[in-house]
Amino acid sequence: xxxxxHRRDFLKLAGIGGAxxxxxxxxxxxxxxxxxxxFYFVQISDTHWGFSGPAINPDSQGTLKKAIAAVxxxxxxxxxxxxxxxxxxxxxxxxxxxxRLAEFRDIVSDLKVKxxxxxxxxxxxxxxxxxxxxxxxxxxxxxxxxxGVHFIALDNVSDPTAxxxxxxxxxxxxxxxxxxxDARIVVLTHRPLFDLAPAWDWATxxxxxxxxxxxxxxxxTVLYGHIHQEHHHxxxxxxxxxxxxxxxxxxxxxxAPKKVQIPWDAASPYKGLGFRNVKADTAQARYKIEELxxxxxx
Amino acid sequence: MTRSAIALHAALLVMFAGAGLHQSVIRxxxxxxxxxxxxxxxxxxxxxxxxxxITLKKDVPVIFELTTQDRRHGFNLPDFHLRxxxxxxxxxxxxxxxxxxxxxxxxxxxxxxxxxxxxTGTIRVVE
Numbered sequence: 001x002x003x004x005x006h007r008r009d010f011l012k013l014a015g016i017g018g019a020x021x022x023x024x025x026x027x028x029x030x031x032x033x034x035x036x037x038x039f040y041f042v043q044i045s046d047t048h049w050g051f052s053g054p055a056i057n058p059d060s061q062g063t064l065k066k067a068i069a070a071v072x073x074x075x076x077x078x079x080x081x082x083x084x085x086x087x088x089x090x091x092x093x094x095x096x097x098x099x100r101l102a103e104f105r106d107i108v109s110d111l112k113v114k115x116x117x118x119x120x121x122x123x124x125x126x127x128x129x130x131x132x133x134x135x136x137x138x139x140x141x142x143x144x145x146x147x148g149v150h151f152i153a154l155d156n157v158s159d160p161t162a163x164x165x166x167x168x169x170x171x172x173x174x175x176x177x178x179x180x181x182d183a184r185i186v187v188l189t190h191r192p193l194f195d196l197a198p199a200w201d202w203a204t205x206x207x208x209x210x211x212x213x214x215x216x217x218x219x220x221t222v223l224y225g226h227i228h229q230e231h232h233h234x235x236x237x238x239x240x241x242x243x244x245x246x247x248x249x250x251x252x253x254x255x256a257p258k259k260v261q262i263p264w265d266a267a268s269p270y271k272g273l274g275f276r277n278v279k280a281d282t283a284q285a286r287y288k289i290e291e292l293x294x295x296x297x298x
Numbered sequence: 299m300t301r302s303a304i305a306l307h308a309a310l311l312v313m314f315a316g317a318g319l320h321q322s323v324i325r326x327x328x329x330x331x332x333x334x335x336x337x338x339x340x341x342x343x344x345x346x347x348x349x350x351x352i353t354l355k356k357d358v359p360v361i362f363e364l365t366t367q368d369r370r371h372g373f374n375l376p377d378f379h380l381r382x383x384x385x386x387x388x389x390x391x392x393x394x395x396x397x398x399x400x401x402x403x404x405x406x407x408x409x410x411x412x413x414x415x416x417x418t419g420t421i422r423v424v425e
Contacts, residue, residue, distance in 0.1 A: 090409075090411070090412055090414075091412060092411050092412055122409045126409035127409065127411065157409075160408050160409040160410070161372065161383075161407070161408050162407065162408075162409070195376075198374070198376035199376050199377070199402075199403040199405065200403075200405075201405060201407055201415065205407075257401070257403070257420075258403075258418065259415065
């Protein structure tokens with residue numbers, strides 16, 4: 001379901017361009033709640049700090065820092081920033097993993113916005129079930145409420161089988177019992193919750209159970225990463241939006257026999273890399289997603 | 299088919315349905331006899347399958363015998379809804395009948411390290 005949103009409903013942003021996509025569910029005017037307002041936040045994903053591969057990203061040490069500077073330069077600062085996983089590039093060495101997580105934390109501490117939410121990706125957390133990640137960034141699944149939106153961060157990576165697991169599913173069901181059926185809900189996660197491309201490992205093993213639980217609520221939007229590209233999909237009335245990476249781009253789901261990193265294009269540096277602004281109109285339970293390319297920020 | 303054989307088939311169907319196996323797998327068991335099954339041994343290790351390229355004949359039953367040389371890996375053949383955890387020291391057996399021709403990817407779906415995403419293979423099913 002796609003809806004155009006009136007421009008006046010959104011905060012004015014700095015003039016850095018990008019594709020615009022509008023999605024969400026609608027409510028009748030009578031359902032709009034009085035205490036809600038518009039706000040926006042930034043989603044950054046798949047920064048893979050520690051990756052090295054000049055043919056893929058010769059600016060692997062600089063891209064994240066450029067993105068942080070770009071967020072800091074926004075005329076209107078976002079209410080918060082969320083990182084949806086794969087903060088670091090995986091390593092089999094636990095000491096290197098901790099070094100990368102610490103370096104990442106120090107880099108993003110330069111954000112002007114001081115409310116920053118983190119989530120793990122499989123590169124951060126699958127090899128030690130999130131032990132190192134939690135030392136630096138705390139819980140791997142949690143909720144928070146912001147201006148009328150109930151945010152749920154789901155962990156589908158610390159179990160190396162890419163499952164959310166029964167314990168977290170019970171936690172989710174329990175949380176949703178205390179949320180009205182028409183509440184505005186945004187789910188943040190790393191992997192797609194639906195079977196986007198199982199042969200490329202773009203799925204969550206028990207994602208169907210998560211979606212079945214979420215379908216009991218009318219206004220649910222899922223923001224995730226993992227696939228290193230913008231992607232939009234509906235499961236019933238739930239919209240799923242994948243974000244770009246800041247390290248490398250990947251092909252469209254299933255478009256090639258093998259999933260391979262897209263090489264750096266010297267004629268178009270940073271092509272396919274970026275982050276997004278998500279502007280929430282909580283009264284109407286609608287979200288406008290503005291994709292921002294790193295290349296356009298330089 | 300004798301009464302005992304019918305009972306055995308019924309028991310197998312109930313057992314596999316209870317285990318959540320895909321319908322095509324259940325039907326394969328109901329139709330095929332094991333006489334023409336072929337066995338293919340696949341060894342997993344960080345970060346590869348051996349063999350990584352396998353050719354099968356359509357409608358000919360196959361048993362994959364899966365082992366791992368180092369740590370737990372996953373074997374997942376999504377196009378046939380076939381998967382298993384492969385634990386060190388054990389042999390995991392997966393039976394199925396390829397009912398469609400084409401080239402299909404199998405992969406390790408348990409994150410196993412730096413080159414986990416390279417741990418894939420292909421199965422070619424021919425007439």
